[in-house]
Amino acid sequence: xxxMRYFDKGMLLFRLVLLAxxxxxxTLGTAAPLRLEITEGVVEPLAFAAPAFIAENxxxxxxASQLAELVVQDLTSSGLFRVIxxxxxxxxxxxxxxxxxFSDWMAINAQALIAGAVTAEAGGQITVKFRVxxxxxxxxMGQGLQFTGRADGWRRIAHKVAxxxxxxxxxxxxxxxxxxxxVSESGRKGARKKRLAVMDYDGENVQYLTDSSALxxxxxxxxxxxKLLYTSYESGFPRIYLMDVGSARRRVLQNSxxxxxFxxxxxxDGSSVVYSLEKGGNTDxxxxxxxxxxxxxxxxxxxIETAPSFSPDGTxxxxxxxxxxxxxxxxxxxxxxxxxxxxxxxxxxxxxVWSPRGDMIAFTKQSKGRFHIGVMRVDGSQERLxxxxxxxxxxxxxxxxxxxxxxxxxxxxxxxxxxxxVDVSGRNLKPVRxxxxxxxxxxxxxGG
Amino acid sequence: xxxxxxxxxxxxxxxxxxxxxxxIFQPQPVPFExxxxxxxxxxxxxxxxxxxTAPSAAQVLDDLDPLAAQAEDSPAAxxxxxxxxxxxxxxxxxSPELPAIAPKTPEALKMPTPDILDTSPQFAPPAQENLxxxxxxxxxxxxxxxxxxxxxxxxxPPPEVNIDDLRQEAAIPDDLxxxxxxxxxxxxxxxAASREIVTEAEEMPSFAPQQSARPLKRPVAPPQPEVxxxxxxxxxxxxxxxxxxxxxxxxAETEAAVAAALADAIGETAPMGPPLTKSEEDTLRVAVQxxxxxxxxxxxxxxxxxxxxxxxxxxxxxxxxxxxVSSQGGADSATKTAFQAARRAVLRCQKGGYNLPxxxxxxxxxxxxxxxxxxxx
Amino acid sequence: MRRCARWFILTGILFLAACSETGxxxxxxxxxxxxxxAGAVGDPTSPAYFQSAIGDRVFFEIDQSSLTEAGRIVLDxxxxxxxxxGDYSILVEGHADEQGTRAYNLALGARRANAVRxxxxxxxxxxxxxxxxxxxxERPVELCSRESCYSVNRRAVTLLDNLGS
Numbered sequence: 001x002x003x004m005r006y007f008d009k010g011m012l013l014f015r016l017v018l019l020a021x022x023x024x025x026x027t028l029g030t031a032a033p034l035r036l037e038i039t040e041g042v043v044e045p046l047a048f049a050a051p052a053f054i055a056e057n058x059x060x061x062x063x064a065s066q067l068a069e070l071v072v073q074d075l076t077s078s079g080l081f082r083v084i085x086x087x088x089x090x091x092x093x094x095x096x097x098x099x100x101x102f103s104d105w106m107a108i109n110a111q112a113l114i115a116g117a118v119t120a121e122a123g124g125q126i127t128v129k130f131r132v133x134x135x136x137x138x139x140x141m142g143q144g145l146q147f148t149g150r151a152d153g154w155r156r157i158a159h160k161v162a163x164x165x166x167x168x169x170x171x172x173x174x175x176x177x178x179x180x181x182x183v184s185e186s187g188r189k190g191a192r193k194k195r196l197a198v199m200d201y202d203g204e205n206v207q208y209l210t211d212s213s214a215l216x217x218x219x220x221x222x223x224x225x226x227k228l229l230y231t232s233y234e235s236g237f238p239r240i241y242l243m244d245v246g247s248a249r250r251r252v253l254q255n256s257x258x259x260x261x262f263x264x265x266x267x268x269d270g271s272s273v274v275y276s277l278e279k280g281g282n283t284d285x286x287x288x289x290x291x292x293x294x295x296x297x298x299x300x301x302x303x304i305e306t307a308p309s310f311s312p313d314g315t316x317x318x319x320x321x322x323x324x325x326x327x328x329x330x331x332x333x334x335x336x337x338x339x340x341x342x343x344x345x346x347x348x349x350x351x352x353v354w355s356p357r358g359d360m361i362a363f364t365k366q367s368k369g370r371f372h373i374g375v376m377r378v379d380g381s382q383e384r385l386x387x388x389x390x391x392x393x394x395x396x397x398x399x400x401x402x403x404x405x406x407x408x409x410x411x412x413x414x415x416x417x418x419x420x421x422v423d424v425s426g427r428n429l430k431p432v433r434x435x436x437x438x439x440x441x442x443x444x445x446x447g448g
Numbered sequence: 449x450x451x452x453x454x455x456x457x458x459x460x461x462x463x464x465x466x467x468x469x470x471x472i473f474q475p476q477p478v479p480f481e482x483x484x485x486x487x488x489x490x491x492x493x494x495x496x497x498x499x500x501t502a503p504s505a506a507q508v509l510d511d512l513d514p515l516a517a518q519a520e521d522s523p524a525a526x527x528x529x530x531x532x533x534x535x536x537x538x539x540x541x542x543s544p545e546l547p548a549i550a551p552k553t554p555e556a557l558k559m560p561t562p563d564i565l566d567t568s569p570q571f572a573p574p575a576q577e578n579l580x581x582x583x584x585x586x587x588x589x590x591x592x593x594x595x596x597x598x599x600x601x602x603x604x605p606p607p608e609v610n611i612d613d614l615r616q617e618a619a620i621p622d623d624l625x626x627x628x629x630x631x632x633x634x635x636x637x638x639x640a641a642s643r644e645i646v647t648e649a650e651e652m653p654s655f656a657p658q659q660s661a662r663p664l665k666r667p668v669a670p671p672q673p674e675v676x677x678x679x680x681x682x683x684x685x686x687x688x689x690x691x692x693x694x695x696x697x698x699x700a701e702t703e704a705a706v707a708a709a710l711a712d713a714i715g716e717t718a719p720m721g722p723p724l725t726k727s728e729e730d731t732l733r734v735a736v737q738x739x740x741x742x743x744x745x746x747x748x749x750x751x752x753x754x755x756x757x758x759x760x761x762x763x764x765x766x767x768x769x770x771x772x773v774s775s776q777g778g779a780d781s782a783t784k785t786a787f788q789a790a791r792r793a794v795l796r797c798q799k800g801g802y803n804l805p806x807x808x809x810x811x812x813x814x815x816x817x818x819x820x821x822x823x824x825x
Numbered sequence: 826m827r828r829c830a831r832w833f834i835l836t837g838i839l840f841l842a843a844c845s846e847t848g849x850x851x852x853x854x855x856x857x858x859x860x861x862x863a864g865a866v867g868d869p870t871s872p873a874y875f876q877s878a879i880g881d882r883v884f885f886e887i888d889q890s891s892l893t894e895a896g897r898i899v900l901d902x903x904x905x906x907x908x909x910x911g912d913y914s915i916l917v918e919g920h921a922d923e924q925g926t927r928a929y930n931l932a933l934g935a936r937r938a939n940a941v942r943x944x945x946x947x948x949x950x951x952x953x954x955x956x957x958x959x960x961x962x963e964r965p966v967e968l969c970s971r972e973s974c975y976s977v978n979r980r981a982v983t984l985l986d987n988l989g990s
Contacts, residue, residue, distance in 0.1 A: 007453065014460055033756065033814035034724065036733055039823050041740030041793070043645065080743060111792055134788065136795040141788075171748050171785025189968045215963060217927060237958050238931065260935060260959060263928040276928065278959070281890075281939025283932040304932040320929060326888070327929055350926035364926050372649050385649035390970070393926045402745055409923075413968035425745040426647030440927070 043427075045082035046169065048075065048112040049105060051093050052086070053128070059120020063151070067118055067128060067158045074162035074176040077202065078403070079428030081169075084110050096129065105135045112141070114165055126151045130161050132168050141168045155204060163446070175398035176201065179444040180405060181219045181228055181245075182419060184208065185437035189415055192437075196230060198245065201398070201443070203433035209248045218394070218440045221245075222266045225448020229253075229264040229273060240264040240275055242290070253288065254295070263306050267334075268314040274298070276306040285319055287334075298336035309361075310334065311354045311378070318342070318352040318361055318378075329363060331378070342380035351394050354378070356445075357401035360424070364393040364406075373406045375424060386426045391415075394439065399446040405432060407439040645744070721808045731803050736817065740793035742824045743785075751778035751786040752820040755794065761809050763801030765794060773816055790819040870910050872985045879906055883941060885979040887924070890936035892944060900941060903983055904948035914954040916984045917941045922975035923962045934959030934981075941981045 052068045055061040075081035091104040096117040105113050116130035129146035133139070145164055147157045156177060163174030184197040184206075193212035196219050199205055210216055214234035221228060228243045235252070240261045243250035253273060254261035264275035270290075277286045277295075285305045288295040299305040303323035310317055311334075318331045324341070327348045332339035343349040347367030354361055358378070365372045365385065371392045376383040391409040398405070402424055409417040417439040419432040432441075742749060753776075758769035770791055775783045794817065804812050866873040875881060880903070883896035892900065907913060919938030921930035938957035946952050967974035 011453065011457070014457065033816045034729070034812045035816050035818070036729060037818040037820060038733060038736055038740060038790075038793075039820050040737050041742040041819075041821065041824060042738065043742055043744055043824070046741055109796075111796065134792070136792050137788070169785075169788075170743055170746050171781045172746055190965045192963070215960075217963075258956070260931070262931055276932065278932060278935045281936045281943075281957075283935060304929060304936070306928040306932050307926070320926075322929075327926075348925075350929050366925070374649075384647070386647050388649040388651075391923065411970035415968075415970065422648075423745060426645055426649075429648055 043425075045076075045080055046111050047082050047084055047109055048114065048169075049084045049086075049089060049108070049110040050075075050114040050116075051089060053116035053118050053130075054093065054096055056096070056117050056119040060118040060126060063118050063120075063126055063128075063154050067154060067161070068114075068116060070155060070158035071114065071116075071162045071165065074159060074202070075165060077430075078166065079423050080166075084108055096131075100133055102133075102135055102138045105133075110135050112165070112169055114161075116161065120151065121148065124151050125149060126154060126157070128154075128157050128161060130164075132165050155200065159200075172402065173400045173446060175400045175403060175443075175446065177447055178399050179221075179225070179448055180396075180419075180432075180441050181209075181221060181444070182434070182441040183216060183219065183439045184434065185417055185439060186212070189413060194439075196228070196243075197434075197438075199434070206435055209243065209245070218263060218442075220265050220442045221444045221448060223268055223270045223445060225444045227266075227270075229266060229275075231262040231264065238262045240273070242273075253290075253293075263308065265309055267310050268312055274308045274310065274317060276308070285317070287336075296336075298332070299339070307351050309353045312356055312358045316354075318354055320350045320352060329361065329380075342376070342378070343383075344380055345383055353395055353397060355397050355401040356399055360401070362395040362397060362404050364395065373404060373422065375404070384426065386422050386424075387420070387429060392420075394441065396442045398443050399448075405441045405443060407441060409439070721811070723811050724805070724808055728805055728808075732812075735797050735802055736793050739797035740819065741789060742821050743789070744821075744824060746785070747778060747782040748785040748789065749821050749824065751782050752776045752818065752822070753783065753786045753790050754816055754818045755787070755790050756814070756816050757794065758814055759802075759804070759812060761806060763804045764798050770794065786819065786821075790817070793819070872913075872987075875903070875906055875983075875985060879903055881984070882980045882982045884976060885937055885981070887922075887975075887979070888933070890933065890940050892940055897944065900944050901948065904945050904950055907945065907950045907954070908948075913985045913987055914956070915945075915950075916986065917955065917957045918964075918982045918984065919957065919959040920964060920978055920980050920982070921962050922978040923965065923970070924975065925962065927961060931959050931961035934961050937979075937981045941983065 050068050050072050052065040053060075053063070055064040072083045076083055088108050089104075090107055091101045093100075093115045096115060100113065100115070111134070113133040113135055114130060115133070116128060118129075119127045121127055125148055127146055127148045129144060131144040132141045134141045142164075145161075147160055149157050159176040159178075162176045166172075166174035166176070178201045179198055180201050181196065181198045183194045185192050185194050187193040194216050195212040196209040196216050198207050198209060209228070210232075214232050216233075217231040217238070219228050219230035226245055228245055230241055230243065231238050232241050233239075235255075238260045239255060240253045241250045242253050253264070254275065254277065258279070260278040262276050262278075264273050266273060267287075272287050272289050274285060274287045276283050277297075282302055283304045283306055284297060284301070285299045285308045286295050286297050298308075298317070299319070299321070301321070301323050303321050304327070305319055305321045305323075308317050308319040315334055316331050317334050318329060319339075320327050321330050321339070322328070327350050328341055329343040329349045329352045330339035330341050342361070343363070343365075345365070345367070347365045349363050349365050351364040352361050353363070355375075360375045361378055362373065362375050365374050370388050371390065372385040373387045373392050373395050374383060374385040386404070387406070387408075389408055390411040392406055393409075395404045395406045397403075403421055404424060405419060405421045407417050408420050409415055416437045419434055419438045419441050420429060421432055422429040432438075754773040756769075756771050756773040758766040760766055772783075772787045775786065778786065866877060868874060869878070880899040883892060883899050885891075885896075886893070907915065917938040919934030919936065919941075921933045921937075923930075925933070935957065938959055942952075942955045942957050945955060962978075965974070965978040966980075967977050
């Protein structure tokens with residue numbers, strides 16, 4: 001009968017449907033993994049342990065704990081790391097090659113462990129070797145490494161060790177083995193004595209490069225870290241000079257009478273200098289080849305154009321101009337040409353500096369009577385202000401583009417200027433120690 | 449025969465329908481309201497209550513924490529990121545819009561009121577001079593700045609306390625008669641944390657009045673939001689229709705094959721249990737989140753990584769099974785860093801094993817976790 | 826009005842002071858720019874007279890480099906004096922207050938100095954006698970951080986140099 005046949009097919013259908021659904025559940029249960037999305041974490045310093053380095057011979061003993069302490073200081077000062085003090089350690093590192101008891105370090109919540117050893121060599125040298133461990137993964141991060149150098153340059157060796165640790169954990173290059181050139185200020189406001197000085201990024205090893213007989217402003221390092229550009233009034237007029245850092249010998253670059261030159265910066269390949277030249281009251285941006293001395297005009301407007309800064313790939317220049325009525329930031333091709341405005345907020349923008357990573361521009365912004373250091377993407381978007389005070393200006397990037405150093409001046413007749421640094425995320429704002437007042441900081445390249 | 453077929457068909461339909469549709473007839477649990485809490489220092493709290501017997505803020509928080517844990521166990525758990533609680537902020541004249549948490553999707557939890565509030569004496573409010581105008585303060589409370597950004601706000605601990613992950617009271621040996629003095633533990637507390645990075649430019653000057661005002665009468669609880677009836681889940685599509693052209697021999701073969709497969713399938717599905725509920729998933733997610741340190745400003749903060757892992761029945765990761773399944777958005781070194789940070793997150797927070805229901809083990813034996821820092825930047 | 830009163834008081838005081846002067850004294854070394862107060866103020870050809878009686882500086886509004894009416898009057902006096910005393914060349918120093926970044930203020934000071942130069946030039950002072958320089962915000966005369974100090978720091982100062990000696 002027809003009904004029967006249809007009914008049988010109907011039963012088959014039911015059974016197929018049931019089978020399909022049961023197998024669906026079955027596959028759900030045994031084959032598909034649980035899928036989870038984590039979209040929020042914490043922003044906090046990573047806890048690490050760095051017990052004192054092991055002195056492998058008597059001569060190394062002097063440096064063993066100092067090296068570890070300076071590595072700890074570098075990493076902690078970056079704001080990304082937090083040290084677990086040695087009194088909390090459960091096990092000790094007694095020998096550089098012995099295996100690590102990871103459970104002991106896990107128990108004190110150290111996420112990374114640095115083990116190091118130092119040996120004194122002949123001729124006043126020391127050799128420092130170290131390993132970095134990822135405690136919770138129970139393995140070494142990268143390979144052990146060693147540096148040999150003069151014993152009295154032990155600080156630099158420690159900075160290099162800290163840079164390696166930093167880069168292994170964060171995946172980016174460090175910035176601890178670097179120097180900062182700045183203007184050291186003394187005397188009262190209105191009659192300041194200013195001179196050029198260089199120091200380690202952490203404030204040690206200050207050396208003066210000029211005396212204070214002439215006003216000096218805004219020094220900047222070359223990409224190789226061995227030369228400086230700066231502005232000096234030693235001729236009675238502001239002019240740009242090129243100085244060799246090692247010998248402190250200098251020569252003037254732009255000397256035309258009736259003009260002023262200032263705000264110089266190197267191109268990324270070190271072959272040219274971009275700067276402001278003032279003629280007849282008008283200030284424009286020029287570029288000069290260091291080898292030939294020939295200069296070429298890059299902007300041509302009755303507005304003030306100044307504070308130029310190259311992009312790290314050398315193709316563009318960001319600068320400050322008041323062509324729209326008040327100072328704003330513009331980007332133009334490095335050979336000159338039409339400039340595109342990139343600052344759009346309420347306020348006046350100045351001192352733009354392109355990040356060494358090429359992704360951001362740092363600047364000074366004035367609004368509602370206060371000064372801010374800020375960063376923005378190179379097209380002007382995502383502007384973020386990092387500081388606020390009576391007078392902050394002149395940001396300079398660390399070699400890895402993560403930290404900004406700038407000058408902050410206090411108000412009033414006894415106002416004085418000093419240096420501060422802040423992470424690009426806005427965290428970790430803190431002062432930088434200098435012997436006197438200080439302004440116009442500029443960071444060297446890594447190793448410079 | 450007919451009756452048998454009818455009976456069988458009816459039962460088949462009945463079982464299938466119950467399995468597929470039974471869920472919608474459970475009453476949807478009412479979502480709770482979670483209010484945000486301002487954590488105040490012990491000193492402020494003492495001023496607030498003005499009672500010699502007032503417990504320290506840390507103790508009060510300990511009392512309140514178990515209440516939060518209870519709330520999470522109930523079926524429709526509030527967003528666990530918001531698991532901090534209400535205490536009246538005495539300084540503000542506005543209704544209890546309480547500070548701090550950056551507003552994601554706040555589900556307000558109507559907490560059973562803690563004992564402390566009930567016993568607080570009623571004081572006449574003192575002279576209200578010097579209280580800042582409400583218009584001066586932003587309606588949206590600004591988070592206080594702290595060096596650490598975490599999922600919950602943590603008030604700055606008292607200065608003599610060590611910074612540690614756990615909150616511990618300093619252990620005081622209680623009795624001279626005790627045979628063994630308990631090990632002296634130093635008081636430690638988690639480092640002060642806030643919900644988002646507050647740069648110096650964003651910090652608002654403190655509007656705190658010089659005197660602390662007495663709290664006004666306990667504010668009326670805001671009305672519960674309407675709970676919309678949830679949409680019934682659509683049924684999964686049935687398998688496409690079988691070709692109806694009649695072929696008796698084929699029918700017989702397929703019938704046999706289907707019967708055999710049915711027997712197999714029914715056998716396999718027995719010990720699995722229902723899939724993990726959202727709150728169980730959230731427990732795992734929150735646990736891992738606490739240990740996932742994101743380095744904002746680094747290139748790794750642009751990379752999304754997916755980690756695969758196998759778990760033991762105790763809830764720990766099987767050694768050697770943790771691997772990178774896929775990644776997106778970065779160069780090699782940034783990806784490696786992101787992977788290592790995600791791995792550390794999973795391994796650091798497992799401690800004795802993640803809190804996952806053992807009877808549902810099959811559902812979480814294999815886990816793929818995606819770490820996406822997009823919202824953190 | 827206030828400026829006239831100041832002028833009268835100053836000249837009064839200086840005339841009295843001049844009574845005790847014994848001689849004209851030197852006008853400062855010829856090679857450096859500077860104002861030399863040792864000159865007899867009563868002498869209308871002396872730099873001291875220029876500085877005090879005529880006024881060696883003009884002031885500017887915030888962010889502006891255009892001359893005010895009061896500024897033009899002072900510069901008229903300067904131009905007349907310079908035309909009568911052809912021995913002198915001048916250096917115009919432009920300055921700015923501290924409410925700006927360093928390089929921009931250098932450029933702004935230069936604009937102000939140039940505004941003075943162009944005005945004096947238009948009044949007939951030979952261009953070869955005029956030089957300009959800017960000190961930006963480096964040399965304020967008043968140190969407080971309020972408008973009362975800022976307004977006197979936003980200035981262009983004319984310094985005399987005696988070409989003769």
